[in-house]
Amino acid sequence: MRWVVLLMAFFLPALAQEAPPPDLPPEVFRIARELRCPVCQGESAAESNSGVAVEMRRIIAEMLQEGKTEEEIKAFFVERYGEWILYAPPRRGVTLWVWVLPVLGLLLLGLGLFAYFRPKPLPKELLEEAERRLKEPPR
Known part of the structure; x- marks a missing residue:
């Protein structure tokens, strides 16, 4: 109460x-x-x-x-x-930038995070080595 x-x-x-x-x-x-x-x-x-x-x-x-x-x-x-x-x-002239810049900044941040965290392809040598190890019998 x-x-x-x-x-x-x-x-x-x-x-x-x-x-x-x-x-x-x-x-x-x-x-x-x-x-x-x-x-x-x-x-x-x-x-x-x-x-x-x-x-x-x-x-x-x-x-x-x-x-x-x-x-x-x-x-x-x-x-x-x-x-x-x-x-x-x-929303015109200089004050237009006050409205646009935060949105533009968020877009650039999102693109940067996407580029940083996206999976990167492995080199061919590593893929071939992994395939070879998978085909070998276990010891």
């Missing part, structure tokens, strides 16, 4: 963070999760409680009420802060 209490104490705060506050629709937080907080390190605009992040969420809510799409909202923040603000930068 004690382990149930420990599990609840561990997971309850994580579950409580997922629910958006009642004053903003969940759509606002879904979009804000894809944007970085400009003042916090490693937090999205949805997770942060800084004044800038609160203002970003308010702007997102207003833009949604005006009928703006998610792409238009993101474009607004990219225009203001640059592509750095996006958690998933577009």
Whole structure:
């Protein structure tokens, strides 16, 4: 029974963070999760409680009420802060290499491991010697 209490104490705060506050629709937080907080390190605009992040969420809510799409909202923040603000930068230009290099590295690693561990053919002399020994009667 004690382990149930420990599990609840561990997971309850994580579950409580997922629910958006009642004053903003969940759509606002879904979009804000894809944007970085400009003042916090490693937090999205949805997770942060800084004044800038609160203002970003308010702007997102207003833009949604005006009928703006998610792409238009993101474009607004990219225009203001640059592509750095996006958690998933577009896959073009220099950032394309960020997406391609890990896959390319894994492919090269796999090819190297395959080449290293594949069976290598034995020289003819060794095969002939093994055949000769198999044909000889045991001593």
